[in-house]
Amino acid sequence: MTQEVVQAKAVFPSLEWFQLLKDMVNGDDGFRRIGTCDTTMGIKITDRQRYYLVIFEAFEVADVREVSEEEAEEADFWLEGPLSLWREMLENIKAHGKADHYHTLNTIDLELPEGFARSHDGLRRDAFYRFNQSLQYFFNASSRIDTVFED
């Protein structure tokens, strides 16, 4: 599914960056056509102690918030990694318009010994697989953001 090219600028990680992504995806019919997505996803950028929550509901991203580490871990699952890992993924998405096979959420999750998608509940963690298409579409939308990475 192609995504419209609209450029906007934001720093990663930041709440503004995630809100930009939310707005882009909510205006995108391609996201809607994948189907309903009902899950809460935590984001942990470990070496920067930055944590976010992305709430997916029905056909849209209902909310994004900056949260504490505990709150991020209350999500169905969270994606955890150092900034370098996030940067590599996002730069790959930017370069190719979407993640190539070696930088998809799935591949990164398979490659990391502790996994990229983690949870305190084996059932809730499966939401990562159930809604993987939608989650990947969400991150792929970042190709339309001119991302500046924190030093």
Added chain:
Amino acid sequence: MGEELRIPEDLARVAQERGFPLDLVRRALALGFSPSLVAAQIRAGAQPEQVAAYLEEQERVRAGGEVHIPPEVQQLARQRRWPRELIERAVRAGISMDQVKGFLESGLRADQMERVVILRERARERGGPPVTLEWMNVKTEWGIRVKPGKKGLTLGSLNVGSYGDIPDYWPRQTEMPRGAAPNPLSPSMGYSIYEKAELWADHAADLYEEAIQRQWKPATHIPWDDIPPLPEPLEQALCQLCTYMCQNAMVISDTIGKWLKEMSYGYHEVKVYMATAGFDYARHLDVFRKRAYLNGVGMGRQSPGYYLRPIKDARRWTEASTMMFIFNTSFLMHLCQVGYYTARSEGDALIFSLTMQDLARQTAYGVEHLRYFLLRKPECRLEVDGYLQKIEAFFAYEDDKDSTLQEALVVLLGGGLGQEELKRGWQLLHRFRRRWIADYLWRLEAAGMPERRQHLFFYLRQWLPQPHEATATPGGMS
């Protein structure tokens, strides 16, 4: 003759539109035929000449005239042992001789024909369609107006008021929908599951809607044109994996189908969710067969099927569900993870990720159901442990006896048949298997069976997390 019979306006209009003589209409009404029946006959194209002949005969016999029975009808009646009186009564009730002949030819017995005649006589007495409209006054909850939400009008949102009362035990053996008024004439449909604990999962309705929303189409959703063949023997190894996925999908869908008719109607959410699960497996069988044949190789070798037999042999839905949707689905997800990881095209990666999407829904049902079951039937915990022991043992038996699938995965992961490649493939396979067992045990923990970790079948323990490797986060690979 007395006052001329008045023809209702609607009927007169119908007759005039079709050019049907009003005189014939009047004579039919005088004989007691209802206006609606006359109108229906006119609309159906009844010919005035035929009707006139019929009415003449009816007027004659009802005035006491003898009923003339043609010889061929007499002969048929003798063969079917119809008394003459029955034919005469039929004609007087308004059944034409042609119709009588038709009933004889269709093989009706005399007692059956008598019932037809009685019904016709009663309809004539009533002078209109036989209606009671009693159903309008049954005492069910009325005034329900469920509105669509963000996800549209969902099945789960209908569970309001008494329609949301999902009893622990469903008392009806019929197909009565939950919330309807029962009909004492309804026969049993032969279900065997009437207890909520035996099949329920709280979010079954949500899973059903999600399954429909996220359906994908193997023929058109996968970019088949952009899947070049892998270097041999990787293409063959992938086709072997596809063969296994096809066989597994077929057996699981058979099992789901077999159990559908056992689930009573009070828990329709689970039935409809299972319908989507069956459809998921249909699409898996479809997509993996297409992938196997795409680049010329086709199906590989069948698996001996030992491990799938206990799933088919299950005697309780929870047994089948736990084996299918927790153990087997965890294993299939492991296979899909290998397939995804080794994919060299977007198309192949998409096949495996879409399959994992469907499988994850099934584990969601399996885990939730087991959790619900164990909370309400804690006395069955050891029984479930026994089912898990059984499926794990059968898996070990087959995995040990038949190395075809394992070898195919080793070749795929290693990237070839060279010694170093095979070694690497073997190591990576163990890594993926450790992840599979970790995920499987973690799902059981979520279902309320953390102790399975200690009871895991011996053969599978080789893939338990090693003591010296830190388990950084619950469920993470170690």
Added chain:
Amino acid sequence: MCNAVPHLGWSPLDKVASMYKMKEKPQVKRLLRRTSMDKDILYKLTHDEDLPPLRLDWLRPEDRARIEATRLRPTRKGLTIEQVEALTETVDVSDDYSARPKGAERHPAAARHSWYYPVRHETWADNVRLLYEEAVQRQWSSATDIPWHTLRPLPDDIERAWCQFATFLTEVEFIAGDAPGQWLERINPEWYEVKLFLLTQIMDEARHLDVFRKRALANGGGLLQESTGAGLRIILECQDFSEFSAIMHVFAEALVQTLFRSGEALAYSEAEKTIFRLCAQDESRHIAFGVMHLKHILETQPWRREEIHYYLDKIEGPLSLDIQSGHSAASPVFDEAIMVLAGGGRKNIDKGFDWLMQLRRRQVHEYVHRLEVAGLPERRYRLSPALRAFLET
């Protein structure tokens, strides 16, 4: 993955594996920083581990020649089963009772799984592949594809009639899901297309159960009276696939499909019209399978003609008079609900009765016509009197 397709790049693990000998190089150190466990994997990759002896006997030399000799390309309809099966042989008889996928190499010690039908004709229909692909393409969602917002308040008698109509349909539709389900494990994997089609039918019927329940509870009404269900039990009691298909697909679903196609007169909103249209579309596929299966049976097993008549006698013939009550194999409550809807209210029930009689006529004519297409024209003369009356004036 040392033969990775160049433009896709290598995975980080491959990079690490290939460079382990150069572990002092800066790029390797950067990659190692990414995960703490790579060292462990590196260790395992570079040390001899016991690789068990592999048979690799599933690798067939003849497959090598086939790779790329035949490459399937999607058509306008995508990549279809028909294209795949053009490469395979479809046999008429199979003595394999294991779960072997069609075309797979037999395993000498495979376990038997079921008592499958051993003869293709017993379950086949020539259009089954096409119907499966069509079913997959034409799925719809009752939650979002029905314009529920177009429902409008109706007079009480009409709303009650709609709710009774919907109660009946939500009740009976899933018999058409339960029944195919019980046949799945009898369909031989050699003719897996029939399994696939039945699974789409089960999916369709789940949607029908769902959409009619939604209608009953979406407009200020509720569920009403359960039906008698006698006719539905006959479907579940079937002991043969052709019996099941003739009764369910050719008779029962055909009557329902004609009703749905005629549904304009019963619909009071765009929502209801859409429900009828989408459900009729699904039912049409089921009927198409049933008619072609019946045709196939009569062509390949002509000695079964009288047997088929017996099955139809049970559901609509002389025998049905004894085992079912009322004119309608469905239920009097269903007929009455239709009369109220078609008449525009209980005051005009006569007009509704007319419409019902016309519908019956259409149903019976279409049913008989389908039987003629299937090769059973003489059924016209063997219908039950209740149905036969609609063929005559």
